[in-house]
Amino acid sequence: MKKQNTITMWILIGIIALIVIFILATGRTSLAPKPTPNGGGNTQQESEKDDYDVSEDTEDTEEIESTETTESEEESNQPSKPAGVTASMDTALFIGDSRTVGIQTYTKELTATADFFAAVSTTITGVVNYNDKIDVEGVGNVTISELLSQKKYDKIYIMLGINEASDYPSNIARNTQKLLDLIQEKQPGSVIFIVANLYVSETYQSSRPAFSTANMQAINNAQAALANNQDIFYLDPNFMFVDENGNLSMDYSGDGCHLQNKSCDKLVEWIISETKRILGL
Amino acid sequence: MVFSSLEFIGIFLPIFFACYYIVPMRMKNAMLFIGSLVFYFVGTTDHLEHYILFLVSVITDFWLGIAMDRHPKWKKPLLISGILYHFGVLFAYKYMGFVAGEINSLIPGMDLVVKLVLPIGISFYTFQGVSYLIDVYRGTVPVEKSLLNYGVYITMFAQLIAGPIVTFDHVRRELHKRELKIKTILNGVGIFIFGLGLKVLLANPLGKLWGQLDAIGYDSISTIFAWVGIIAFSFQLYFDFFGYSLMAIGLGRMMGFELPQNFNHPYISRSMTEFWRRWHMTLGSWFREYVYIPLGGNRVGKVALVRNLFIVWMLTGIWHGAGYNFVLWGFSLWAILMIEKFFLLKYLDKWKIFSHLYMILLIPLSWAIFAIENMEDLGVFFTRLFPFFGQGPESLIGIDYLEPLQIYWPFLLAGLLFSTTLPYKLLERFKKNKVVVVVVLAAILGGSIYCMYMGYDDPFLYFRF
Numbered sequence: 001m002k003k004q005n006t007i008t009m010w011i012l013i014g015i016i017a018l019i020v021i022f023i024l025a026t027g028r029t030s031l032a033p034k035p036t037p038n039g040g041g042n043t044q045q046e047s048e049k050d051d052y053d054v055s056e057d058t059e060d061t062e063e064i065e066s067t068e069t070t071e072s073e074e075e076s077n078q079p080s081k082p083a084g085v086t087a088s089m090d091t092a093l094f095i096g097d098s099r100t101v102g103i104q105t106y107t108k109e110l111t112a113t114a115d116f117f118a119a120v121s122t123t124i125t126g127v128v129n130y131n132d133k134i135d136v137e138g139v140g141n142v143t144i145s146e147l148l149s150q151k152k153y154d155k156i157y158i159m160l161g162i163n164e165a166s167d168y169p170s171n172i173a174r175n176t177q178k179l180l181d182l183i184q185e186k187q188p189g190s191v192i193f194i195v196a197n198l199y200v201s202e203t204y205q206s207s208r209p210a211f212s213t214a215n216m217q218a219i220n221n222a223q224a225a226l227a228n229n230q231d232i233f234y235l236d237p238n239f240m241f242v243d244e245n246g247n248l249s250m251d252y253s254g255d256g257c258h259l260q261n262k263s264c265d266k267l268v269e270w271i272i273s274e275t276k277r278i279l280g281l
Numbered sequence: 282m283v284f285s286s287l288e289f290i291g292i293f294l295p296i297f298f299a300c301y302y303i304v305p306m307r308m309k310n311a312m313l314f315i316g317s318l319v320f321y322f323v324g325t326t327d328h329l330e331h332y333i334l335f336l337v338s339v340i341t342d343f344w345l346g347i348a349m350d351r352h353p354k355w356k357k358p359l360l361i362s363g364i365l366y367h368f369g370v371l372f373a374y375k376y377m378g379f380v381a382g383e384i385n386s387l388i389p390g391m392d393l394v395v396k397l398v399l400p401i402g403i404s405f406y407t408f409q410g411v412s413y414l415i416d417v418y419r420g421t422v423p424v425e426k427s428l429l430n431y432g433v434y435i436t437m438f439a440q441l442i443a444g445p446i447v448t449f450d451h452v453r454r455e456l457h458k459r460e461l462k463i464k465t466i467l468n469g470v471g472i473f474i475f476g477l478g479l480k481v482l483l484a485n486p487l488g489k490l491w492g493q494l495d496a497i498g499y500d501s502i503s504t505i506f507a508w509v510g511i512i513a514f515s516f517q518l519y520f521d522f523f524g525y526s527l528m529a530i531g532l533g534r535m536m537g538f539e540l541p542q543n544f545n546h547p548y549i550s551r552s553m554t555e556f557w558r559r560w561h562m563t564l565g566s567w568f569r570e571y572v573y574i575p576l577g578g579n580r581v582g583k584v585a586l587v588r589n590l591f592i593v594w595m596l597t598g599i600w601h602g603a604g605y606n607f608v609l610w611g612f613s614l615w616a617i618l619m620i621e622k623f624f625l626l627k628y629l630d631k632w633k634i635f636s637h638l639y640m641i642l643l644i645p646l647s648w649a650i651f652a653i654e655n656m657e658d659l660g661v662f663f664t665r666l667f668p669f670f671g672q673g674p675e676s677l678i679g680i681d682y683l684e685p686l687q688i689y690w691p692f693l694l695a696g697l698l699f700s701t702t703l704p705y706k707l708l709e710r711f712k713k714n715k716v717v718v719v720v721v722l723a724a725i726l727g728g729s730i731y732c733m734y735m736g737y738d739d740p741f742l743y744f745r746f
Contacts, residue, residue, distance in 0.1 A: 008314075008428040012336050015318070019329045031326040105684075106497070206398075260498030 204256030469534025476527025516696030551636035
């Protein structure tokens, strides 16, 4: 028994020693790999959030710079009202995931006449690469291509990205570009708004590193870079819903990811007012 | 790594059991110890310090037990130091953040920051370690002289992260000598699959209904939706935890251990007193054995009895989490149990229908306090449950419950059915018909794996404990 205890004891002490050496040598208490500079969010740990620096990556740096230009241009160069575009929700289409389903469900007073190509777990890659079908009220179960061929819209809001947050932002941007190309092909003359992915709460992201605010920002920046401020615009409503740490505030969300009823109203009101402001309507 | 995950079922289980069954009997404890250490390691790769804490805890308890045995004079200080160590660590990880937040809110300018992530299973292995030390101190169990055997007792992956809370006495004999019979192993496989089905096919969808309500926000829901939501949560919590406990018992049998029953149809109870004899039975036993009886149990005067039960229920409340809602929850249960003990129980025993209606109302209400951690939200939620408390009748006329009910009514119905004894009696009846059993279990396993593959699985609720 004594010999067996000694062996077991040494094995346990050995394991502890190995872990201590690892911690001392690397300065980390996690085995998960450090986040890749280009935003491979699925490996990123909350504790390493401060180390995360997208500016190390050339591609993303360009995207961020481009975003900044986009925002400043938005302020100074007010585009003229595009022909045929109205402020009415009758001719608006929202493309999104469960968060957009929340808008569809809880903002009926504002968006009752708009169309929603939205379902839980929707991804951009699913929409453009796998032709996912979604049940659109009054139209039926259709792909985005079929919907855009059947109905005419003058304002199209894209609210996607979070469900593929573990993918590289550059891949998400590539697929977003495909969606933009498809919309422009099927709906010439329409105005497209890319709405930034809302962040999630601190608690929510603690167990889902891909949803970290840093990674969501990287995805948003990659999508924002696709805006041309002529007929594609970028809207970022996150400032309305963040807490003091820059994460989604639980004042606006019940589960740390989706907006509550009243917050959906706030978001849609802001989107409508921004649409009018940008388009001079 | 949760039991209801493809990694556990598809990778860990086949590899572990292949090794476990191949090695000779004398090596099985070593195999189980290695497997359990690997299992816990996989769960702590993000917080390696938790792994160290766990191993230190195992080693400390073992040597404290040996020391108590060798030095009877020092028994008491050794026991006290062990208890202080365990509860000190548990307090630091589980309650320090909450305490710091409260201090910050009470003292202007104070900015204490405590961000400790709760180690997986700490509430369970702490209670097991403490029970062992107390049992050795009392002399009710002989000290374990093998570190390997003691290590298996604490680390056994079947019960490590979510119970049942197994006392050393319960598994002592099996740790030293156990039999592996094909019939028991197959029985264990069946129990595991059944538990998996309850968790994946029933608890998870019902959890989504509650999550939907939570996401909308309590101040926007109708009274009926509030009731539907909290009933869904009540079923979710039960089938989540019951399912996980069954999986643990099934795994135990597959390894030759008979782990204790944790649930006994709690939702058919006719009083809260009876409910807590049927719900999380191993936790109730632990508090009775190591808190209630040492305080004097019921062999004391009425005032002392009320005090003893108050202590037990407040501890039960805060064991479940750091937050005022858990304090309120524990207090409410104590108050209800006192009312039942001194007044209501005799009527509940007499009036069967009334007693069931009483519990149908009380169970979801008690879980509402448990589920909603923010006290302000809890208040809002109660005004939705009872619209005459300030909200007014407008929340009665909402139809927001129709859409979720259209989706989730089969799960609510199944939840109701599986809360009764009927399905289990049916299963018992068909137990001898092997074809029926195999078909039912294969369907449950197939359905569960499909749901897990499709990503419909949720983390186990009790992981935060």
